[in-house]
Amino acid sequence: MPLNELTIAAPEIFLTAAICVILLVDVFLKHEHRQVTYWLSIAALVGAAATSAYYQVDGPVLGFNGSFIADPAADVLKLFSYLIVAAVFLYSRDYLEENGLFKGEFFLLGLFGLLGIMVMISAHSLLTVYLGLELLSLSQYALVAFNRDSSVSSESAMKYFVLGAIASGTLLYGMSVLYGLTGTLDLAALAERFAAPGEANVPALLALAFVMVGVAFKFGAVPFHMWLPDVYHGAPTPVTLYLGSVSKVAAFALAWRLLVDALGPLQDAWGDMLIVLCVLSLVIGNVVAIAQPNLKRMLAYSTISHVGYIFMGFIAGTEEGIEAALFYTLTYVLMAAAAFGMIILLSRRGFDAEHLDDFKGLNARSPWFAFVMLMIMFSLAGVPPFVGFYAKLVVLGAVLDVGLTWLAALGVLFAVVGAFYYIRVVWYMYFAEPVDRAPLAVAGDFRWVMSLNALALLVLGIFPGRLLDLCASVL
Amino acid sequence: MTELPLLSILVWLPIVGGIVVLALGSGRAQAGKIVSLAVSVAAFVFSIPLYTAFDVTRGDFQFVERVTWIERFQAYYHLGVDGISMPLVLLTTFLTPLVVIAGWQVIKTRPAQYFASFLILEGLMIGVFAALDGLLFYIFWEAMLVPMFIIIGIWGGERRIYATVKFFLYTFLGSVFMLIALIYMYLQAGTYSIEAFHRLPLGMTEQVLIFIAFLLAFAVKVPMFPVHTWLPDAHVEAPTGGSVILAAILLKMGGYGFVRFSLPIAPDASQSLAWLMIALSLIAVIYIALVALVQRDMKKLIAYSSIAHMGFVTLGFFVIFRVVAASQSTDGALLALQGGMVQMISHGLISGALFLCVGVLYDRLHSREIAAYGGVVNTMPRFAALAVLFALANAGLPGTSGFVGEFLVILGTFQADFWLAFLAATTLVIGAAYSLWLVKRVIFGQVANDGVASLTDVSSRELFMLAVLAAAVLLLGVWPAPLTEVMEQSLAQLLTHVTQSKL
Numbered sequence: 001m002p003l004n005e006l007t008i009a010a011p012e013i014f015l016t017a018a019i020c021v022i023l024l025v026d027v028f029l030k031h032e033h034r035q036v037t038y039w040l041s042i043a044a045l046v047g048a049a050a051t052s053a054y055y056q057v058d059g060p061v062l063g064f065n066g067s068f069i070a071d072p073a074a075d076v077l078k079l080f081s082y083l084i085v086a087a088v089f090l091y092s093r094d095y096l097e098e099n100g101l102f103k104g105e106f107f108l109l110g111l112f113g114l115l116g117i118m119v120m121i122s123a124h125s126l127l128t129v130y131l132g133l134e135l136l137s138l139s140q141y142a143l144v145a146f147n148r149d150s151s152v153s154s155e156s157a158m159k160y161f162v163l164g165a166i167a168s169g170t171l172l173y174g175m176s177v178l179y180g181l182t183g184t185l186d187l188a189a190l191a192e193r194f195a196a197p198g199e200a201n202v203p204a205l206l207a208l209a210f211v212m213v214g215v216a217f218k219f220g221a222v223p224f225h226m227w228l229p230d231v232y233h234g235a236p237t238p239v240t241l242y243l244g245s246v247s248k249v250a251a252f253a254l255a256w257r258l259l260v261d262a263l264g265p266l267q268d269a270w271g272d273m274l275i276v277l278c279v280l281s282l283v284i285g286n287v288v289a290i291a292q293p294n295l296k297r298m299l300a301y302s303t304i305s306h307v308g309y310i311f312m313g314f315i316a317g318t319e320e321g322i323e324a325a326l327f328y329t330l331t332y333v334l335m336a337a338a339a340f341g342m343i344i345l346l347s348r349r350g351f352d353a354e355h356l357d358d359f360k361g362l363n364a365r366s367p368w369f370a371f372v373m374l375m376i377m378f379s380l381a382g383v384p385p386f387v388g389f390y391a392k393l394v395v396l397g398a399v400l401d402v403g404l405t406w407l408a409a410l411g412v413l414f415a416v417v418g419a420f421y422y423i424r425v426v427w428y429m430y431f432a433e434p435v436d437r438a439p440l441a442v443a444g445d446f447r448w449v450m451s452l453n454a455l456a457l458l459v460l461g462i463f464p465g466r467l468l469d470l471c472a473s474v475l
Numbered sequence: 476m477t478e479l480p481l482l483s484i485l486v487w488l489p490i491v492g493g494i495v496v497l498a499l500g501s502g503r504a505q506a507g508k509i510v511s512l513a514v515s516v517a518a519f520v521f522s523i524p525l526y527t528a529f530d531v532t533r534g535d536f537q538f539v540e541r542v543t544w545i546e547r548f549q550a551y552y553h554l555g556v557d558g559i560s561m562p563l564v565l566l567t568t569f570l571t572p573l574v575v576i577a578g579w580q581v582i583k584t585r586p587a588q589y590f591a592s593f594l595i596l597e598g599l600m601i602g603v604f605a606a607l608d609g610l611l612f613y614i615f616w617e618a619m620l621v622p623m624f625i626i627i628g629i630w631g632g633e634r635r636i637y638a639t640v641k642f643f644l645y646t647f648l649g650s651v652f653m654l655i656a657l658i659y660m661y662l663q664a665g666t667y668s669i670e671a672f673h674r675l676p677l678g679m680t681e682q683v684l685i686f687i688a689f690l691l692a693f694a695v696k697v698p699m700f701p702v703h704t705w706l707p708d709a710h711v712e713a714p715t716g717g718s719v720i721l722a723a724i725l726l727k728m729g730g731y732g733f734v735r736f737s738l739p740i741a742p743d744a745s746q747s748l749a750w751l752m753i754a755l756s757l758i759a760v761i762y763i764a765l766v767a768l769v770q771r772d773m774k775k776l777i778a779y780s781s782i783a784h785m786g787f788v789t790l791g792f793f794v795i796f797r798v799v800a801a802s803q804s805t806d807g808a809l810l811a812l813q814g815g816m817v818q819m820i821s822h823g824l825i826s827g828a829l830f831l832c833v834g835v836l837y838d839r840l841h842s843r844e845i846a847a848y849g850g851v852v853n854t855m856p857r858f859a860a861l862a863v864l865f866a867l868a869n870a871g872l873p874g875t876s877g878f879v880g881e882f883l884v885i886l887g888t889f890q891a892d893f894w895l896a897f898l899a900a901t902t903l904v905i906g907a908a909y910s911l912w913l914v915k916r917v918i919f920g921q922v923a924n925d926g927v928a929s930l931t932d933v934s935s936r937e938l939f940m941l942a943v944l945a946a947a948v949l950l951l952g953v954w955p956a957p958l959t960e961v962m963e964q965s966l967a968q969l970l971t972h973v974t975q976s977k978l
């Protein structure tokens with residue numbers, strides 16, 4: 001098939017058109033027909049997936065004057081993002097309805113954010129990266145403030161917006177210095193330029209440092225993590241689910257496009273910076289998570305620690321390392337979606353099951369969902385036979401391969417620290433008496449998708465070969 | 476092999492059975508119990524051919540199954556047993572039905588989950604003993620923690636949560652460093668095959684680091700002094716079945732790990748660090764036995780006695796270097812190795828039986844305190860007879876399996892150094908002291924209180940499980956040849972491998 005410039009961006013074009021349609025339809029819908037918006041959003045995701053699958057590419061194809069790229073890895077990341085966003089919408093639907101938040105904006109902003117993620121994934125110029133990032137960030141700021149009546153939500157949105165704006169500004173400043181040094185915005189041209197000897201000079205490192213701050217902020221790596229627990233905690237749970245899951249794909253894409261594709265030749269420099277971020281994230285994320293009685297905050301700190309492991313893959317800098325980081329990101333997103341989904345599952349009208357105590361005695365209330373949560377928690381802790389184990393295995397293998405044994409040892413040590421707060425959830429569910437005895441009222445499709453999501457962690461844990469091969473073949 | 480994939484059946488039958496029991500749910504608990512018993516007995520039946528069809532003239536792996544599992548890591552679904560692991564598999568399949576029977580009437584809360592946990596645990600334990608691929612081994616090894624965590628946490632005693640979290644974190648901490656060692660060797664060898672790891676040439680520094688990583692994992696499991704502190708807590712708080720499985724099988728994984736990984740992969744490091752292992756073993760044998768002497772809780776006493784007995788196992792495994800150096804031949808070393816292995820099997824039977832005895836008493840009076848009993852023989856004569864037998868076996872009485880292992884280890888150790896053997900032999904005195912004193916205080920004497928006076932003797936269910944174990948203990952005591960015979964070739968081969976330097 002001859003690929004012209006429009007077909008490589010076909011999924012983005014389709015999604016933009018679909019968003020416009022949904023936006024218009026939603027305006028004319030009465031509140032009781034709001035389900036239509038939900039189904040249209042799901043249809044848009046299915047359509048985008050079909051478009052992506054139809055126009056998938058075998059190798060990298062550039063378009064739009066080199067500012068946009070389609071490659072197999074981008075296809076995989078996009079397809080995965082559609083899946084996760086669909087799951088986010090499904091998990092959120094009933095919660096939003098019960099809490100009076102069932103508005104078209106949630107789905108529209110979610111889709112706009114997704115569009116931003118897709119643009120970032122396919123970015124091949126600094127401007128495209130920034131464009132996608134801002135589209136995602138602005139959607140997320142609005143999503144966090146989505147529950148207008150909640151002062152906590154508004155406060156965290158404000159915090160997120162101000163800090164996010166600073167980070168974006170820092171990133172943009174770094175990009176402008178890069179442009180000033182090289183005269184190009186094209187990622188491949190940048191890489192070519194920096195590969196020349198003597199180009200890793202002080203101005204380049206200065207620009208790199210600014211870029212790194214932006215990347216670290218979007219990941220939520222220590223010491224740029226301050227926003228993350230507050231925002232995760234303050235945002236309505238469906239939004240936390242969105243932030244905690246799919247936006248990590250975006251963070252991976254950002255790091256991959258900027259650090260590996262564009263600044264790959266400066267790996268020595270950014271590798272050292274990442275080691276600092278990685279160690280701090282592992283230590284602070286895992287240790288502080290222990291002290292959190294609020295599950296959303298606990299998972300926020302756990303995210304920070306998982307970012308440390310994702311960084312390990314980048315630190316190795318080898319092909320296996322980047323594959324490991326990709327594998328880690330995909331599996332982490334799957335686990336995070338399931339974990340936040342479980343909070344929504346236990347919540348009901350006017351009540352968020354966001355405290356650890358709300359999980360007490362879950363085994364007595366619903367043995368199956370207690371087991372689902374058990375699988376999620378052990379997977380997050382990295383205990384086999386769940387897929388979280390392989391995620392740790394590949395990143396540890398990557399750093400060991402480049403001789404960073406001490407980093408691997410530190411990683412496993414803090415995996416043990418992390419195991420404590422994950423198994424604490426299991427112990428509350430299995431060994432404690434229920435505080436809340438209300439029966440679980442869960443819609444059928446939610447029940448099924450949640451179960452499938454958790455079982456995927458087990459099945460991928462027993463047969464991880466396919467996903468590993470996929471990650472290796474696309475990069 | 477064109478015959479039945481026996482080992483796969485042994486691994487997966489209990490796991491699938493456990494899932495079925497879970498699916499039946501606690502509402503149909505009776506059906507769940509019957510399924511559990513049927514599955515565990517079926518697993519035992521399937522494990523018998525492992526023994527009967529085992530070729531004792533071969534020291535290599537038999538009943539081998541090998542299928543590509545994760546191509547990218549060159550990891551295989553690779554199972555097989557040799558003379559070292561086969562008896563341990565049999566021990567597992569032998570004890571699990573007894574554990575199911577032990578919980579038959581006692582477990583009232585969530586019976587389905589209880590029996591399912593034990594079945595799944597059985598499959599995973601057999602997987603650990605049968606895995607010939609490092610990654611597969613690690614997965615079984617770690618996955619065991621999940622059902623064990625649940626077993627202690629739900630059905631344990633008062634301080635069960637503290638105990639189970641401590642158990643989980645201790646063992647998890649131990650094993651993650653083993654993971655690093657495994658990945659490191661994978662990067663060197665390009666495969667996760669354990670046999671390839673055995674052949675992998677390694678420098679001294681690497682060997683020492685790998686040895687220490689494995690030591691952390693296995694020492695915690697054995698457990699060796701000073702990382703033994705989780706065991707008394709976990710044992711005491713675990714339900715009877717949990718204590719039996721912990722003492723009889725989970726502890727053996729540490730010992731098994733030493734012979735399967737540490738010795739053959741890092742022979743030179745094992746040799747140069749043998750002094751440390753011997754010292755730690757002797758501390759366990761003497762100091763921990765003295766600690767057992769002063770316990771007031773029956774389960775704690777048996778738990779400490781387990782640590783002391785496992786000290787013998789590690790002593791037998793690591794004294795071999797000194798024996799070879801002193802006697803210039805491998806005969807004495809082979810005795811010591813065999814002694815360690817026999818001790819593992821025998822201790823599995825005896826400690827399992829002792830915990831079942833405590834369980835029998837606990838089910839009646841709900842106390843584990845030694846002081847709460849006295850004169851049990853007056854009301855429970857049949858029980859008393861069996862309990863005394865197990866206590867004497869625990870003390871190493873000739874004619875019971877407990878004697879064989881200890882005797883072989885001491886015999887081997889004599890060839891290395893008289894004083895080492897002398898210190899090890901003190902266990903015969905201290906072991907007799909705490910075992911017999913326990914018997915005196917609990918079983919003999921006047922009826923101590925109304926509780927003891929109201930005791931009823933063992934039911935036929937309880938009698939059956941204790942009698943089966945008693946028969947096994949006596950049989951191996953008077954005729955250990957069937958056991959030592961299957962091990963001999965594999966251990967001899969191991970010894971040849973270990974005495975050749977990798978440097």
